Amino acid sequence: MIGGMEWEQLAGRLLVATPDLKDPHFERTVVMVVSHEPSGTLGVVLNRATEVLVTEVLDPWAGLAAEPPVLFEGGPVQPEAAICLGRVRAGARPGEGFARIDGSVGTVDLSGDPEVIARDLDRVRVFAGYAGWDADQLRAEIEGGSWFVLDALPGDAFVETPDDLWTMVLRRQGGLMAAVAVFPPDPSLN
DSSP states (O other), rough: BBBTTTTOOOTEEEEEEEETOOOOOTTOOOOOOOOOTEEEEEEESSEEEOOOOOOOHOHHHHHHHHSEEEEEEEEEEHHHHHHHHEEEOOOOOOOOOEEEEEEEEEEEEETSOOOHHHEEEEEEEEEEEEEEEEETHHHHHHHHHHEEEEOTTTTTTSSOOOGGGGHHHHHTTHHHHHHHOOSSGGGGOO
16 A cells, blocks of 8 residues: 555556655656556656647647647656547546546547547647656655655646646645645755
């Protein structure tokens, strides 16, 4: 068990970088776990917006893109690959082209017809690249204190102020975790 949760139930959860994690790819990031299998784990960084507009690379999907309507750096692995997350409209039952991760959030097949898929979705977010871990690598990082494993809310992947997500997620935990949200990036400068 990790943080009161079974290890197998990691898909749909958030990996929130602890202040101890200084890897520039992941410092102060919030990662949504998209897939967790015995062979490894895949996720996307939710709080690293780029300046590249979705209209520039995937124009047919631009109308569904959440604010800000830009590509996000999903992680350092295969930055030329795109992963799309979508949120299902209340009461909709998405069909082909949508694979539920948890609750109302899932992955969207970008090769599908956006007009057909759009009927069931209220927004999407597109990520260039992803974060990936081998079978035991992520467990070692969590146990080593690099990541908090926290529950996600349906809107976390689509917040309008992604730069604030790390602080927002930690603050809503309350207690000591909320205090971590105000931890300075470089405590030696305090």
